[in-house]
Amino acid sequence: MVISYLSYVYLCCNLLFCVEPVSVAFSLSDMQIASFLFYQEKMNVLVEPEVHDIFARIPGFGFVQTFYSQDTSDLHERVDFVACLGGDGVILHASNLFRDAVPPVVSFNLGSLGFLTSHTFEDYRQDLRQIIHGNSTLDGVYITLRMRLRCEIFRNGNAMPGKIFDVMNEIVVDRGSNPYLSKIECYEHDRLITKVQGDGVIVATPTGSTAYSTAAGGSMVHPNVPCMLFTPICPHSLSFRPVILPDSARLELKVRSRRMHEAMHGVSFDGKRRQQLSRGDSVRISMSQHPLPTVNKSDQTGDWFHSLVRCLNWNERLDQKPFEASK
Template sequence: MHISNAHFYKICRDRLLQAQNRRTRSINAPSPSPSFGPKAHLKKVPPSQIMHVTDPSGQRLVWKGTPLSVLIIKKIMDDSVLGPFKELSRWLSEEKNLLIYIESKVFDDEDLLNDKDFAPVRAKMKSFKEGVDLSNKVDFILCLGGDGTLLYASSLFQEASVPPVMAFHLGSLGFLTPFEFEDFKESVNMLLKGDAAVTLRSRLKCLIFDSSDIPNGFDNDRNDDPNQIIPPTPKKVDPPSLKFKFQVLNDVVIDRGPSPYLSNIDLYLDRRKVTTVQGDGLIISTPTGSTAYAAAAGAAMMHPNVPAILITPICPHTLSFRPIVVPAGVELMIMVSPDARHTAWVSLDGRNRQEIHKGWCLRITTSVFPVASICSADQISDWFDGLVECLHWNTRHQQKALNTPKRGDKNRNQVNS
């Protein structure tokens, strides 16, 4: 099998990184000094309010027991992925004795049905339909395709934790798929052995409540003063009606949909109205989603280990509305403004698009169930490799150096007398 020089270099570099000792310092910021000058200091907080933060660079996967099952997510409508899918499935079934779960639409694919050589492997597989709870059945996930396969795998686990995911680059972009398929045996063996580096990619929990019954004491009346805090007592005692809930890995996009008018959206942060968005819409994204739609809309790209939520306007009708980053622990509330000329539309990771009417409420918080993405090298190297190789970040032809001037030569910028 022929291996390109670039791929051989990447393999050697990854092996070198894995052979080196682990980082000697945290990628989190150091703890600040509690003293400020000779007399001022931070007030001590009770132990119940102290949160112990783990160094992301030290997060590694371990198994409580031997992994017995695997979910394979295959890119659909791409015949080039069928061969790798069969090769991987045969090896996992015959060599590793793993129970394989696949989607029913893949299980019933004509190419698999008509392949007699693959029939023994297919007979051992278990199929499922979207919406079935797999949280207690699948030990880990293998993705074959592009970034969309990882987003789809995340969408299958809405009410519980997501099994660890190893994503192989067989798609178009591959920013979230750091593994090369030609090394799949070595990569999967590394995963099964344990102690693999993982990046915990935060997700957003999105709840949509209907009509005028707003949760958590929110008032549905117009608030013209941005400094006024919403009263905590609701006007109505009826509980809010939950219309829809979903957890996203990339972003929540609120836009004007087919309407020719500007969107008019009120944005609240922790019960406080911060602004009204007038433009094409708003993007609420995770650090993982900062390299997707948000990046195209002019936002900064954030490393997935940064605990934050990114708020990015889409074509705002003002010159001063810049993307902002807020702490990951805040609660965002989004409502169609009472003065809006039309409704708004929301999409969650590019799916489940639906209309948001006046008075409806969209509540967004950071989920407690992140996606554990297996690293090829480590959390830092994988991210920068994706920026350069997939997004061509800061890539240009290198400026040539000038020749060293010889002794006695005059500077070319000097004017000869």
């Protein structure tokens, strides 16, 4: 069953405010939202430590709080919802902060593309109040439960300590700077299903289906569809087409090159946290038990099709004009 509405049965009072983590200079937009949440909505505003250092130097923003970034295991218990200001990268960064349960995330678009950021900055007061106090026309607001993948790196059959990653878009195993073709064995529930020879392979969520996977020829999938996308990158065989697997699939991607100098591969998680893979190393992939809930502007399907048209110009074409006889 898909949960469609979000409403709080208790007083919503703690918010995590996420902005571009590499940003050094704050914009007026960041300060406007923080001030609105604290002074008008009486919310406790938390930010990451490096962002807190910047706020601390601005007069009038001593109310902004932070947390210990080395241990975020209980962060979901301290935060009622997350507000992201920026592009899609900020949402991916927010997802990375929560390994287990994730609070609802509302995102305001200030980026260059913003496929996932369905809310505009101009409406931030209205949209935030609907989440905090409830929508006057509904029992709550629409949300989309976005599937995440749990990924773990193994070496010599043993799990590597600290090498567990939760991804919202995709995991990519590729040949990196290696000039030779990737040679990756792909297993599903310990059964060999295929061998990848090419530049690499993408395993994407429905949310990530409109990112790297689409560029590599994969389908675009609605985020409510429970599945994984298995998309080869520039495969050596023209018959190797992308496929869609059920969310119950348990995949393992294993590096199996014969020569040591051909075996150096890389794996990245949502385009970051890149790790090196050697011959015999593998990555095990399964559906995470903790999806990421995002707050919709209208509803799940309406927001998705709006983003397809707005960001990707999906099926956009000029209408044929009626012929008018010359006078």
